Structure formats: structure tokens, C-alpha cells
Amino acid sequence: MPAKPPQMRLYSGPLSMFGAKAQIAALEKGLAVELVMVPFDMARLYEPKHPDVLRINPKKQVPVLIHGEVEIFDSSQIFEYFEDVQPEPALWPGTPGARAKARLLELKSDEVFFPPVIRLMGLQDRPDDPAAVAAREACALYYAGMERHLGDVDHLAGPYSFADIAFYMAQLFAARMGAPMTQATPRLIEWRSRMTARPAVREVAGAMARFLLSHQRPLPDFMKPLAMADARIPR
Ligand SMILES: N[C@@H](CCC(=O)N[C@@H](CS)C(=O)NCC(=O)O)C(=O)O
16 A cells, blocks of 8 residues: 655744745645644744744744655745645746746745835834834835836736735735835735735635734734635635
């Protein structure tokens, strides 16, 4: 009898934007993944760390993925692994040039757009601090660039891709931190609505919305419909 293929286990957190990227990708690909939510609360955040996370990731962060002997961390690395083990539906475009552009957009989302959002997280009680004003301006500038980049196409890098998933989660956290998209970028707002309508996105962002509400945290307007229980996908 052939050996049973190992179960994939994904470690994430209820408010982990990077973990949510991996969760959405797994759902889009129909991968059977056991989700492990690591200890997290609003006061201590990710302390104490999950022992498997400590063992596998020297950065002590989620997401972490275990699949048999494969033990990896980092949402972008996990995207690549998912694409290799489950090529369909493809979440990178088909040609090398288009793939390179999509990968760069995915990286920019995490490493260019998101750092000002991280700065805003530490400035929530000081919205007028010059550093907070500058961080919100950086987000607005990035949105304006993405609006031009999007033009009149539906997705950021050709077909729906990991680049869309990454930027959706990054902008969701930016909106939570006071740097939402506005009507200054109407095509981007439409892109966000298309993304929010996807069942995989609804399931993951919906769980996040309900977690925030259960902790009396405000929701950006576009997340409010996500908080309803029927945002979950029946299985
Ligand atoms: N580049 C990493 C970033 C991972 C990351 O920042 N994870 C956060 C949660 S969203 C975390 O585990 N933070 C806890 C900590 O840094 O102690 C990725 O893409 O996975």
C-alpha cells in the first residue's frame, strides 16, 4: 500500500497578515492544510512563542509550514512551495518576464509598502506625530502608483496572483492603522472589492474581522460585511 502523503501544517496567528497570505493561497489552491493558530493576545502579542515556530524559524515569526521533512518559514517562501506542490490553479503568471514582475510586486508589497504601516502601528496614540503623517503620506503615494499601474485591468500582475494576495493583506492592515485607500484611487478600490469577493479571501479576512470585533477593535468600513458569519465558506 502506498504511504499516506504527509499532512501540511501551517502555523499562523489570528492577526498575522503574513500568515493570512499563506492561508489565502492554500485555500485558492485547494490544499488540505491543517491550520495551527499560535498563542496570541492583544497585550502580549506573540508571547509565548509556539515551540515549533522557535525550532524552525530563527526569526521566531509566523507563518511556518511543515510538510513531512520540509520545514520552512516566510510567506513568500511558502507561496513558492505551494506553487511547486500544487501548480494548478497557477498563482504566478506563465512567462518568465511576467513572473519576475509579479514576484517583484509581491516583494514590494511586503518590503516597500508595508514598513510605513509597521511604523504606524507604533504611533496609533500619536496620529499627528510627523512620523505618522509621513507614513500615511508614503502609503498614499504607493496607492497612487498602484492606481496608475493597475490601469483598466482586473489584477496587479496579469492573471490573479500571489501579488494580489500580498497587497490585499498589506492594504487591509494599512486601513486598520489609519492609512486606507480612498476615492483618490477608484480603480484600486474596485480591485479591493473584487478581491474581497473571492471566497478564499472572505474566509481568511472574515475570520480576522470577527477576531477584531470580539476584541472590541474597530473595523475599516470595507471589512464590516466580512465580519458576518456567512463570510465563512461552507465545507
Ligand atoms: N517576512 C516574513 C514576516 C513574518 C512576520 O512579520 N510575522 C509576524 C506576524 S504577521 C510575527 O510572527 N511576529 C512576531 C514577532 O516578530 O515576534 C513573512 O513574510 O512571513
